Each structure stands twice: as structure tokens, then as C-alpha cells.
Amino acid sequence: MSAGLVILAVIAIAIVGFFVGRSRALNSAGGDIRQLHSLPGYYGQAVFLFSAVPALLVTAVWLILQPMMIENRISDMILPTDIAEGSSLELIMADVRRISSGLDTAVVAGALSEPEIETLNLDNTDVRGVLAGVGVAVASDIKPNVLDASVAYRAKTAAARGYMAVVSIAIALVGFAVALSLTKPDYRARNVSEAAIKSLLVLSSFVAILTTIGIIASLIFETSNFFRMYPAKDFFFNLTWNPQFTGGSDLGIIPLLWGTLYVSFVALVFAVPIGLFVAIYLSEYASSKVRSIVKPAVEVLAGIPTIVYGLFALITVGPLLRDYFAQPLGLGQSSSSVLTAGLVMGIMLIPFVSSLSDDVINAVPQSMRDGSYGLGATQSETVKQVILPAALPGIVGAIILAASRAIGETMIVVMGAGAAAKLSLNPLEAMTTITVKIVSQLTGDTEFASPETLVAFALGLSLFVITLGLNVLALYIVRKYREQYE
Template sequence: MQTSTLILFVLALTVVAYVLGRQRSVQLAQPLGGIKRLHSLPNYYGLMAAVWTGIPALVIVAVWTGMETTVITGTVLSTLPDTYTSVSESQISLTFSRIRNIQLGTIDGSQYPDLVQAGELLQRLTESSQFGKVALTLVISVLGGAYAWLRTSPRLRARPQFEVVLKGFFLLCSTIAIFTTIGIILSVLFESIRFFQSIPFFDFVFGTKWSPQIAIRADQVGSSGAFGAIPLFVGTLLIAAIALLVAVPLGLMSAIYLSEYANSKVRGVVKPLLEVLAGIPTVVYGFFAALTMAPLVRDFFQGIGLDGVSAESALAAGLVMGIMIIPFVSSLSDDVINAVPNSLRDGSYGLGATKSETIRQVVFPAALPGIMGGVLLAASRAIGETMIVVMAAGLAANLTVNPLEAVTTVTVQIATLLVGDQEFDSPKTLAAFALGLMLFITTLLLNIVAMSIVKRFREQYD
């Protein structure tokens, strides 16, 4: 039985346990005068029966599935001669792949006579593991359901016990999220430390040349690698700033219009049309930027007498990216403005303020924390965008603040460095992790600034 099938079977047993547990609580309550004699509602008795039937069994499945591959692999490899195990990790992995292929019959075992016995052992261990997992899981599930059936009684505090289980589940979910974040940070941090062991930290942070490739000639800039990240961060901030200059005014003005001025018919048409922009794939925006916006920008500035305008420019990428993130600002700002209590508006009107004055001096300051959240989300989206920059701004790591020149961003370089087969002992590849760490720190600082603004105004208008 496959693991997915086993999980579905356990879930079916859980549903059956819920139904039987609920029916048993009702039956036990009938001689006592009905369900009003129960400590909790019948649904809670059914839920507790489902908990005892499903959770222990699913824990067994998760633990067994997570450990069986490691245990089986170690057992099989331990039976091989030292000539197969006293080698590099990649060669050991290749050997085990051959054993698995022999087990599956995809390769002829006569080519590797020393591995035939290991393949047979792998087959036996796999079958035994599957049988043991299925048997233990079903036994635990049935025993849990039987225990829940026997302990069901009118005095059972089913609701408090289920709420404890629910609270534990929520705590587990939050803990998983926290540890996932910590794992991401540590994985990036450790690889970044390896990078900084080869490249000095200050050369990376304050360097002005980015050329991680190994050059053919010694007189080239990248002969030993140039890992100055300043051009990447300048390009990232330049494109993000252009995008925000487009998205924030347009998004805020559209949100104010939709929430304060537009009637319900106009709002019902315009708001969904704006939100459609968020559903367009970024590669489509990239095509639009490369084929339409970039030529328009170049032709416009050449038409007014500016020569040397690049076909790939930060301005073209930033304008299209700004259009893409308008819904993030508009939709969130609209929801926040609508959430401002009408009592604030009525008080302003009662003091003689006009509609525009009320919006500017009362509604907007009260909604500022939520608006800042929308702007921060839009900024994070702009900083993390890759496809539009690749197609419209290019890959050149130029240190410039001229929006008419080609630039690149941190995310584009990360994607470029990790494309294809990479050797993770090379500073070129490890540079991607260092860039990711610096991008994480930059985003964290933006969050801190935004949260300070939100906290200040929330205390004032709560």
C-alpha cells in the first residue's frame, strides 16, 4: 500500500470514528434525558474520537516515512565492501542509485555482480518497511478509535479536551513556521560565511565592480573574480524606486476614488479590473516591457535630443513593474480606507470640513498604518522581481543612477549564478547566497522602518 493510499485510509477511519463517537454520545445521553445531560455537544465527542483515531496514526506515518529511507540506505550500504563506501559522497550516491536500478530491474544486474545482493536486500527491506508501516499505522488507528469509544461518557469533558488539542495544533503550525524561517536564515547564513571566507566582507559590501566569472586572460577584470555588490544594490533600488513612483500615487489615488467618490456601479467594475493586473504572469509583463515599453522609452528620449539611450533601461523595467504592483497598493489601501470608522468622517463634516479636507486630514492619517503595509508589500514585490528586469533592463552590472542605462538587480544575479550545474565550493556560486543574505537584511530594515511608522500612527488613531 502506498503512503498516500494509507493516509487516505486513515482519514476514512477518522471520519468513521467521528460518526460513531457522535452517535455513541447521543445514545448514552438518551436514558439520562437527552443531549442536555452531556457535558459537551455531541460534535465534540465525535471530534475527540476522530482525534484519537487519526492523529497518532498520522504521526506514525510521518515519522516512519521520514526515517525509512535513511535507515534502509544505511543498512544496504553497510553490507557493501569498503571499496564502495570509502569514497566521496557523490560516488556513494551513484552506487546506491545503481542498486536501486537493479532492484527495479531497469539495468542488468550482471553488469554489477557485487551489487546484486545489495539490490535483493534493498527489495526485502523496502517490502518489510511498507508492510510494517501499514500494519502499525492501522493497528494504532483502530486501537485509538476503540479507546475513544470506551472512554466516551456523558461526564467526559470533550469540548475542553478538544480545545486543548486544537490549541496544540495551532502552536505546532506556528512553531513550524518559525523553525522554517530559522532554517532558511541559517542555510543562507552558513553558505554566506563560506563565501566570506574566500572574499573579504568589505570588498563584497563596498566593492564597485561585479564580475564573478573566471576570465580566460589574466588582464581581464574578472580574472580572479570581482564581487563588489554595490552596482547590484544600486540597480535594485533604482528600479524599485521608479516602480514605487508609478505605483504609489496611482494606487493611492485610485483607492481614494473608489472608496470615497465612486458609486457602487463604477466600483464594481473598476476594482476587479485593477485587481486583474495582479494575476497577469510576470513573464507577460516582461514581454510588454521588452517589446513595447523599452522601444517607446528609447524613441521618446532620442526624439527630444538625448543620444545613447540604451534599448534596455532601468526606466522601462521600472515603469512596467510599477504597473504590475499597482493592485498591491490600490486594493489594500481601498480596504483600509473603507475600514476607517464613519464617525471620524461625520465629526469632520460636522466641523465644516469639505470632503477633500476630510480625506486629507482625517481619513488618510487614520488609514496610514494599513497604507504603509500595502506600500511595503509593493516594495518587497518590486525588490524581488526578476523576469521583468531580465527582459527589459538587461544583465549589465553598471554602477549608475541614470534610469536610461542598462542595470541589473540582486535577484537577477542570484538566478544567473545558480543556473545550470554548479560547484558549491566556488565563490561564484556561493556569491548567490551572500546576495540573498544582504537582500534579506535590506528587506528586514524596510520592515523595521515601516513597523515604526505603523506603530506611531496606530497609537494616535486607535
């Protein structure tokens, strides 16, 4: 029985429990809800929770632990001679899982029967052909022990799923019975329901924290593996980026960091003035009718997929800059350049700057404007000397947050700036960024344990530290210099 069916069965039992619990509560009070401590719905919710929550928790824990426990037993069937040079036990176990899944698919498709799987061997069956017929590919030649391990893995997994179904449904039924036995007029069902809702809210609030911890832990773990293979000094101070998967790689982050900062700088130079002018116009000069049209139109830019911006850079902006600036001035021949990616990324960042700045400017009290006008200042003088200084901390925070967004962009840089890792001041030359190289190093059929692949995690951790620092700086500026108004 699959995990999905087990979950559906548990939920079905819980739903039945809701209606039975509600009806039992009403019957115990003789149909008079005034005799009940809680509303009838709370009694039904209590039965639902007792039936569903313990069973679903057991199912979740079972699904997490089951693969690890089975793989620990099955891995003993793999002999050192079954692991080819350049491979590893992890890769062999990945093949075992794929073959096991392929056998299940073959049974469903009718290519194999259960008795045939029990006597399956490489002598009388073209296993690779059967698996290819159901769309399953393996990374190496199938060896007898690997095939036997796959069959055993499939059998143990099926048995474990059966045990999981029995245990989970039994727990749901026990919870159902216990909750019904507690359903009496003086039972505080509302307290149980509200405590469960509070626990759910607390658990939800920890999801983001636990996700962040998981991301950081995975980055740190793989980065430490990389620095055991490649010197950290060379990574942070080498001026060359030249990954060679055959050996002799130079993996210096400085050219990538330069390209990242250069493209982001160009984008901010373009986006910040325009975004700030848009914010000032919308908050101080535009009528309500114009604002209701222009503001949503500008914010539409934030909803355009970055791949569309990348196509715009590749097809329109890049050739335009090449034909009218780079080639006539003798500064380059390629349509991919820092300026191409920077300008298109700047267009994408305009709504980030304008929307946040607009909110900050609107937060400045009208009394400050009225006081400035009362002293004889014009509207433009009021904007320059009163409103912008008061809103400056928030505007700076918006700019830094936009910079964090620019540093993490990938698709626009891939299609607009190219993939050349080099140090140059010419904005019409092709360069690349950290995010582009993270993608390229993890793309393709490469050995995961090689430094050329693990370097992607070191790049990711470096980028994470940079963007985290910018976000912390933005929050510090906003909190330190924020004005508090009545």
C-alpha cells in the same frame, strides 16, 4: 507498502472508528442522548483522534528518520576510490537514490525482475541503458560499489516501509480499541475533541514561524559556507560583479544592490502618485457605482502574473522607449533598461499603493470631514489639510510595503532590465538586480559547493535583511503615528 497507502489505511480505520464510537455511545445510553455527557458525534471524534493521530505522527517521524538512518548504513559501502575528483559522497548518495528509484521503475515497467535485481551486476547488464529506458540519469559512471549500494538501499527501504506499515496500522488499531473501551456515558468526549482542535490551531499558528526559522537557518548556514571561501569584505565592498566558474571571480554586491534600488525607485516614482490619486478619487470623489467598477478593475492588476508583465515590458514598453527616447537622445540602443522594468513594475505596484491607501483614508472619521466643511473648507482643501495628514502614517506604511514588493521582484527585471551588473545613472541602460542574479547563479550544471553558486545564498540573506528592515520600518511608522478615533 507505500506511505500513501499506509496513510489511507490509517484514515480508513479512523473513519470506521468514528461511526463505531458514535454508535457505541448511543447504545451505552440506551438511545437517550440526554444520558451522555457529550453529543454522540464527540464520541465518534474521540475514537477517530485516538486511531488516527498517534499512527500518523509515528508515520511522519518514520518517514523523516528512515532515509537518514538507511543512508548512514549504506554510505559505508562507498569507498574513497569510488568518489571521483570534483565529486563528493553527497553526490554519490544522490546517484544511489536515483538508481534505486530507477530500479523500482524498471521492475514496474517489466524491464527487470526481482530475481534479476538480486543478482544485478555491471558485467551482465547494461544498467545505464536500463535506467535511461525508464528516464533516470545519473551524474557519473556507475561503479560496482555504487550499484551494490543502490540495490541494498532499495532492499532496506522496502523492508523499512513494511515495518512502518505494520507499526502504524497496529498503533491505529490499538488506539481504536482504547478509545472504544473509554466510550461510556460519563466519558468527557467533548473535552477531548476540543483539546485536539485547540492543539491543531496552535500547531497551525507555528507553521509560519517554523517556516521562517527554517528559511533563515538555511540562508545563514550556506552563507557562512560562502564566506569561508570568499572574503566578506570583498563581497560587500567590491564594485565588480564578474563570476568566473574557472577561478578569479569578483563577487561584489554593490552593482546588484544599486540596480535593485534604482529599478525599485523608478517603480515607486511611477506607482506612488498614481496609486495615491486613485485612492483619493475612490474614497472622496467617486460615486458608489463608479467605485464598485473602478476599484476591482484596478485590483485586477495585482492578480496578473509577473511573467505577463515581463512579456509586456519586453515586447511593448522596451521597444517603445528605445525607439522614441534612447536612440534619438543617444542614451542607449537596447530595449532592456532600468526605465523599462521600473515603469512596468510601477504598473504592477499601483493596486498595492491604492488599495492600502484607500483603506487608510476610509478609516478617517466622517466627523473630521464634516468639521472641515463646517469651517468653510472646500473638498480639495479638506483632502489636503485634514484627510491626508490624518492618513499619512498608513500611506507611508503602504509605500514601504510596496517598496518591499518591488525589491523582491524577478521576472519583470529579467525580461525588462536585462542582466548587466554595473553602476550607472542612465535609466535607459540595461542593469540587473539581486533577485535576477540569485536565479542565474543557481541555474545550470554547476558545482553546488563552489563560491559562484553559494553566493546566491549570501545575496538571498542580504535581500532578506533589506526587505525585513523595510517591513519593520513600515510597522514602526504605522504604530507610532497611527491616529486612534472613537
